[in-house]
Amino acid sequence: xxxxxxxxxxxxxxxxxxxxxxxxxxxxxxxxxxxxxxxxxxxxxxxxxxxxxxxxxxxxxxxxxxxxxxxxxxxxxxxxxxxxxxxxxxxxxxxxxxxxxxxxxxxxxxxxxxxxxxxxxxxxxxxxxxxxxxxxxxxxxxxxxxxxxxxxxxxxxxxxxxxxxxxxxxxxxxxxxxxxxxxxxxxxxxxxxxxxxxxxxxxxxxxxxxxxxxxxxxxxxxxxxxxxxxxxxxxxxxxxxxxxxxxxxxxxxxxxxxxxxxxxxxxxxxxxxxxxxxxxxxxxxxxxxxxxxxxxxxxxxxxxxxxxxxxxxxxxxxxxxxxxxxxxxxxxxxxxxxxxxxxxxxxxxxxxxxxxxxxxxxxxxxxxxxxxxxxxxxxxxxxxxxxxxxxxxxxxxxxxxxxxxxxxxxxxxxxxxxxxxxxxxx
Amino acid sequence: xxxxxxxxxxxxxxxxxxxxxxxxxxxxxxxxxxxxxxxxxxxxxxxxxxxxxxxxxxxxxxxxxxxxxxxxxxxxxxxxxxxxxxxxxxxxxxxxxxxxxxxxxxxxxxxxxxxxxxxxxxxxxxxxxxxxxxxxxxxxxxxxxxxxxxxxxxxxxxxxxxxxxxxxxxxxxxxxxxxxxxxxxxxxxxxxxxxxxxxxxxxxxxxxxxxxxxxxxxxxxxxxxxxxxxxxxxxxxxxxxx
Numbered sequence: 001x002x003x004x005x006x007x008x009x010x011x012x013x014x015x016x017x018x019x020x021x022x023x024x025x026x027x028x029x030x031x032x033x034x035x036x037x038x039x040x041x042x043x044x045x046x047x048x049x050x051x052x053x054x055x056x057x058x059x060x061x062x063x064x065x066x067x068x069x070x071x072x073x074x075x076x077x078x079x080x081x082x083x084x085x086x087x088x089x090x091x092x093x094x095x096x097x098x099x100x101x102x103x104x105x106x107x108x109x110x111x112x113x114x115x116x117x118x119x120x121x122x123x124x125x126x127x128x129x130x131x132x133x134x135x136x137x138x139x140x141x142x143x144x145x146x147x148x149x150x151x152x153x154x155x156x157x158x159x160x161x162x163x164x165x166x167x168x169x170x171x172x173x174x175x176x177x178x179x180x181x182x183x184x185x186x187x188x189x190x191x192x193x194x195x196x197x198x199x200x201x202x203x204x205x206x207x208x209x210x211x212x213x214x215x216x217x218x219x220x221x222x223x224x225x226x227x228x229x230x231x232x233x234x235x236x237x238x239x240x241x242x243x244x245x246x247x248x249x250x251x252x253x254x255x256x257x258x259x260x261x262x263x264x265x266x267x268x269x270x271x272x273x274x275x276x277x278x279x280x281x282x283x284x285x286x287x288x289x290x291x292x293x294x295x296x297x298x299x300x301x302x303x304x305x306x307x308x309x310x311x312x313x314x315x316x317x318x319x320x321x322x323x324x325x326x327x328x329x330x331x332x333x334x335x336x337x338x339x340x341x342x343x344x345x346x347x348x349x350x351x352x353x354x355x356x357x358x359x360x361x362x363x364x365x366x367x368x369x370x371x372x373x374x375x376x377x378x379x380x381x382x383x384x385x386x387x388x389x390x391x392x393x394x395x396x397x398x399x400x401x402x403x404x405x406x407x408x409x410x411x412x413x414x415x416x417x418x419x420x421x422x423x424x425x426x
Numbered sequence: 427x428x429x430x431x432x433x434x435x436x437x438x439x440x441x442x443x444x445x446x447x448x449x450x451x452x453x454x455x456x457x458x459x460x461x462x463x464x465x466x467x468x469x470x471x472x473x474x475x476x477x478x479x480x481x482x483x484x485x486x487x488x489x490x491x492x493x494x495x496x497x498x499x500x501x502x503x504x505x506x507x508x509x510x511x512x513x514x515x516x517x518x519x520x521x522x523x524x525x526x527x528x529x530x531x532x533x534x535x536x537x538x539x540x541x542x543x544x545x546x547x548x549x550x551x552x553x554x555x556x557x558x559x560x561x562x563x564x565x566x567x568x569x570x571x572x573x574x575x576x577x578x579x580x581x582x583x584x585x586x587x588x589x590x591x592x593x594x595x596x597x598x599x600x601x602x603x604x605x606x607x608x609x610x611x612x613x614x615x616x617x618x619x620x621x622x623x624x625x626x627x628x629x630x631x632x633x634x635x636x637x638x639x640x641x642x643x644x645x646x647x648x649x650x651x652x653x654x655x656x657x658x659x660x661x662x663x664x665x666x667x668x
Binding site: 026027028029031098101102105106107108119121200201203233234236237239240 | 535536537538539586589598599600603606607609610611612614615616644649651
């Protein structure tokens, strides 16, 4: 065998590939293969990319007609992040998807009209852009994607689950407002897009935990069973990737120990038991993943915590993440012409390159960096509404300059901490 | 395990019935047959409280009575009726420009998790050697006769009001605007399945298979799902007591 042949025979996954997500127009009926071909040409014309970017305007008439956006994404999650990417020679993974506009449908358990779960067909238009706007410091997003990839690989290779066991359960916990539920939804969407050549569509089933408790004694366990039977029916379709989301999982898996001693009826114990056995039942299917979130980890039954493969703590964002969040908020306000005139706001990478030195070009960005440092300790949900509150409380005009906006933002951050102090002292 | 599952999906219990039409069925009549089936099924499966035409009349009366202050129930009815009308209008347009091979009428919350599936197979109507045309009245009559006498509805449970979703199968290049293409959609394996075959009763039919697998045939879904109506009171009677 020639040396050249040997090279070809080597697996090609040594180099991390760049993921390109192509959003096809909802009315387009073109096959994915043709679209991929045209996008490939487009990317080769572009030659190099620096980090993530999204293309929405094209010259190619086919792309104008059939494609909404081409996004190179998650470069910061792989090792490629910091350097320029050569689009002609790096391996490109193209994923074509069409957004579903159906919205959430409610699934009922047979006998009564109560909605037991919300049901989305993915990729759904509601969750578009969620993943990019979730900003975490640690490698949470990366870990979750890799987890899913490993799960798939092990299922594909038929790894004996008696030897190596994995449960397909992810538990995200942490203080309120840090984006746990959003991350679950965004992950489901992301997986469906990434695996679009494997599964023709995805489904996200968000279980309403409280609807699984019955007014009849001993019925609650059966309702859990029924719910999972329904999910089982979805799973039977091997063409679909099923993501089951159980929000605030502590309500379904309250620690059995504490409820045994207290006034809690034994029905609650049965619910936990039913859930645990059902999770063991569905873990053998390759196309399912269970996502759970919780604020009160202490209240969750240990047997459930033990079943979770990934127990990820999601905390408050660090100043760097806060800066990114504010940056995206202000950019959006500039796009929507509320902040005028347009001024350049450097991103964190540029500030790092400038070594955080203050000069005319970095003045405003440095001011934002200061505010980001001030805001440490606030949750993601609060941070996202602060630009709104800043406008409502301190600005109240149709357009405003970036400098004034930053001043208002700083004020509102102070006020937020004051309010929190009042709440805690009372 | 996979093999056994696959064989399982092929033998989904399906009830079939055949509507024989004596002659060539023009597109507008095909459309009429589909809309009549939708109307019939929506009433029979308790998605609308009375037959479509009857309901339309009643609601028109109701609207006159209530004038400006429409009750929530009437508003819901009007919404459902306008959705049905829009669907019919767009179906007509589709039949004018494209060849529709199959129609799916689904009852359930989403297109992938229906409780009941009705497949109208129009494929055989396109391959015919008939000379004479079927007239509209005769066509609709024979459809109704089949649906009522040996139709699929003799042994089914009651169905709570849910959404009605209509999909149609046509060629990829049909350029339909209102219906949304679902390139990856496949017939769901869940739910009860009923098939209604339309045929032209000629010898040509027996040679032609029921359905051809062409990768260029894709499903298109109607963008609005029709919400089933649950009426506590009969429309007219409810106002007469006030």
